[in-house]
Amino acid sequence: MSLYPRKKAILALSDGTVVHGQAIGHDGITGGELCFNTSMTGYQEIFTDPSYYGQLMMMTYPHIGNYGTMPRDDEARKVMVAGVICRAFSHEFSNPMADRSLQEYLEDHEITGISGVDTRMLVRHIREKGVMNAVISSTELDEDKLVQMAKDWDQMEGLELASKVTRSEPQTIHSDGPYKVAAFDYGIKQNIINNLNSRGCTLRIFPAKGDYLDEIKDWNPDGFFFSNGPGDPNATSEYALDVVKYAKETQKPLFGICLGHQLMALADGIPVKKMYVGHRGANQPVKNLLTGKVEITTQNHGFAVDEDALDESKVEITHINLNDQTIEGLRFKSFPGFSVQYHPEASPGPHDSSYLFDQFLDMIKEHKGVEA
């Protein structure tokens, strides 16, 4: 008898690669784009990050689940990833503040996963072959069938996913402060809400889809925030650009993160393209070209602003990624707005970039004519 359950599970990639391991979480079959994250802490935040909606999340750090789970580490009300892959799952945990083990948590959220696989081999595989879809199964164990399923799984490119994770109704989150920010929820992380809220912003959070223009005008916000979110930004832009364009016209401060950044770029006529592998982790170096300082950032994106198509008369590049020189931040010239590709709200990850929220607040204050 082993101390921990060793039920078989299979991970099958669309290119025919198959690996065997042990089932974790909920028994079943799941699929999606296979991506990896190099953060060594913060699995719960990652699994609940709406930007990861529909993806199979492979953690490169081997031991996952060590400190269980607890409500304060949720970035959304449910688990967003479609499946979990790791090397050495912790069935037991150590953390008096936790309320459940990760196993119980995944079961409660009906998330299927696999442990005991050579994650490093798979990372190298994706790095060389590019991202692809995969299927995890602990019920169907026929390799050929699973590979076929992976092949048939919807491609991320062209996929519109923000509407699947957004709120269904507008919601107001009050604060003691005097500022009002209209936030668009394409999959907004809890810690973005916390960051704005704790800086004195009352938030009115709007669903990704739907016509709220009149309501927004009535509410008369001091600034606009465009959130992170999953899926192909080009697909989301089909319905989301109107509100971005409206916000631009108000000449009030705009701030966008991740998908929000891409939507702001698209609204300014800058194309967004799919990356070969993408950036996912909590150790990405970003240089702030305005100050020369470098921040270690949390990132999670598979699409990026196309630097070749950039018109520098319309935007200024404010941040770049030091590893591959891709664009990480923009300041727009036709309206008071800026956006970043990475995640200043961290969670998980370093807090080096939280100054961006202050910067947004400063713009709002300036715009309102309040002394900063």
Added chain:
Amino acid sequence: MPRRDDIHKILIIGSGPIVIGQAAEFDYSGSQACRSLKEEGYEVVLINSNPATIMTDPLMADAIYLKPLTTDSIKEIVAKEKPDAVLPTMGGQTGLNLTGELQKENFWKENDIHVIGVNIDAVEITEDRQKFRDLMDEIDIPQCRSKVADSLLEAKEITEQLGGLPIVIRPSFTMGGDGGGIVWNEDEFERKVLRGLELSPVHQVLIEESIFGWKEYELELLRDPNDTVVIVCTVENIDPMGVHTGDSVTVAPSQTLTDKQFQMLRDAAIKMMNSIGEFAGGCNVQFAVEPGSDRFVAIEINPRVSRSSALASKATGYPIAKIATKLAVGYNLDELPNPITGVSSACFEPSIDYVIVKAPRFNFDKFPGVDEELTTQMKAVGEVMSIGRNFPEALNKAWQSLEVGRAGLGADGYEEIDRKTVRERLLKPYWDRLLNVRHAFKLGASVEEIADITQVDPWFLQQIRYMVSLENRTEGQSLDSISKDDLYELKQAGFSDTQIAWMLSQSDGPVDEYAVRAKRKELGLKPVFKIVDTCAAEFPAETPYYYSAYEGENESEVSDNKKVLILGSGPNRIGQGIEFDYTCVHAVKAAQEMGYEAIMVNCNPETVSTDFDIADKLYFEPVYWERVLDIIEYEKPEGVILQVGGQTALKLGKRFVEEGIHIFGTPFEKINFAEDRGAFSKFLEKLEIPFPQYGTARSVEGSLEVANEIGYPVLIRPSYVLGGQGMRIAIKESELQRYTETILKTHPENDFLIDSYLEHAIELDVDSVYDGEQLHISGIMQHIEPAGVHSGDSTAVIPTYSLSDEVLDKVKEYQEKIASEMGIVGFLNVQYAVKDEKVYVLEANPRSTRTIPFLAKATQRPEAAIAVKVMLGAKLKDFPKEDLTSKLKNWAIKEPVFPFKKFPEVKKELGPEMKSTGETIYFAENFNDEHFKKPYEFKSLYLSK
């Protein structure tokens, strides 16, 4: 900011001799710093008194001063070299202290020298508890809660407010913390508080909450001139607060912190580093975290590279010292590439996809009577690091690396475990705590019970319990019945074939490790080798830095080149330390020059030979038979070099012979033969070379019989040990009986040797190289202390100072005779005793010795490389004459350094068992020099009879 061009010549201060707490890791960082500065085109001036260092090799710096580490030496060097900057952060506390002293004298400013890599004025803040506390308060970093009491009653109330005992009391304004300490129980409370109140001139004591048992963390940081800070590595101590981090088993990365908790520490660490003045370089910050809460306190900050940063470098692949040096000369992090990947930036935080375990190595056996309890004062003499794809694998590998006779964490039939001993050993922190945790689980203890006693975080205990569950499952099975999946799970958990063999022997007949090996190979279970790349495979890396694991993909590509495998010497310990790392590095370089691909295997993070760009391929693995054989079977080298890895490598020799693996240099039978006293004595007899009378025995009666025959005093020791372990001089029967009984207990497997002890004889240590035709004498060293004091503990002088030409001729004659008759190819060390003009051979060692680096420095010849090249086929006659000619003027003295300060309960006493941790080199012009006169005066004082 790019490279500073207002400075051209930089002085680096080394850390000096190896002492407990300041060891070979500073050679590793110092060497990196030298190379890093030379790469940038700076002129490098170096001072270090430790001859056994790579950093003091000719290629490392433009001017090297092997001088005592004193402010006078530095002033002398500055006057001569006129450097315009000094980098003190590579030389441990020694480097910082010297720089600080000179700063107080305003020396640097007066000489227009920039202190780089640290803000020397701020160092004081980090070392003065009160100043540190004040600074932390100022920048809002949490500290231990505390309050001042003026009376016993007040002290009681404060203790209540702080949550009760234990508490720490610190009397105000007493010298050296007099009267302070921890109070564990009610009984001592009153007494200690009253004493503190009395001792304090203002009759006040500070009552501070105790953080014993809290979780301990270390963060390694780099800061650039632009104040960008990155955290290179986070280390979690398994042993909670109360055990010095150097004595703790530690793990990287942190395992039990949530991201929110970790980010709190990260934020605080950055704030702390930015608070200690303007500078660019590396630093280490330590925190304690209260179990089960978000509360943490800052413990200390060290603005220099350290043992921890060396470990962090090996753990992540990120070369901290190298990068810290570049920052110190002006670069910003974003201007530097990550040297591991070459494609990504050095400005990032490494992500690792494996688990690192560091385990300390102790040498309590050398110091009878020493208090073995681990405390806040460091006692370890070395350490091992292991890499696994999970914690159990890394932990088992660590125990295979330690060379304490274990095949992993238990399960190797080493001892019978009994409940009482296990419980006693767990009540206090000892070096074998995790082994006893394993035993406790074996006896059915629960995670809660053990966590309650030890305060070790339950996550680690759960992991060990899982390991024991695998043991228990396996014990019911046989070699035939065990399934592939079960065996695979065991191998993935790092269990050795020997451990598995022992488990399978429990319910079935005896099984040996080779049977398990054969079985697993039949099932296709072989390790693969993964790359350490700083980035969890996110970017391609070319670094040939590998570790083994049992899983899918093998990343190590075997080349078509002819290859040689060089075995390192494992953890540093007394008698086997940095000198072997020095020789390993030279062996690598020599092998490469001879056209070989050099493959290094070692598990000691405090070494230069395990730097990722020394060997062509580095396997960071235990120097443990199964692991080494796995590598050999995969790489298929032409042969192995054992003679540079101390006893660690040599003791595997027999196994290589059995497997038909070629050993370069002197045939192994001959190496073995030198250890076989009977055969070796017969051999000397045949050559008509005198040796002290001796006998061998296996029992008390036997040894008394031998002693009666040869007459007292006698020298007794177990065979096959290094550093004179267990060696004693007995002047009478009762003493001999006692010593023999001890050896029977400590070395039950070994024969022991009883030699006639030559009183008041002069001892000589002679290193040489023989190529089958010609002998090259590396040096004849005369010991100041008489024969009987271990050669490692003696003050050795080269050339000899009181010997007749006849004696020297005899020595040379014997050395050559032994070399040619034994069939030596490569190193040969022989120790002699000279009494009444007669020369006796004490022992011969056909391998590299501790004295090789000292001789290389004294004579300025590449002694290690000469020997290794000869082993690989070169002939002495083909070497440039220059290489074989000594450049020594006057005398060079090797002075030992001892750890007695760390073990106040042990009395200082020198004898045949080695006790020194390191040595310095000193060049003397005449015998009026203190460095000669002092040891000469005291030469006979310590000899223990």
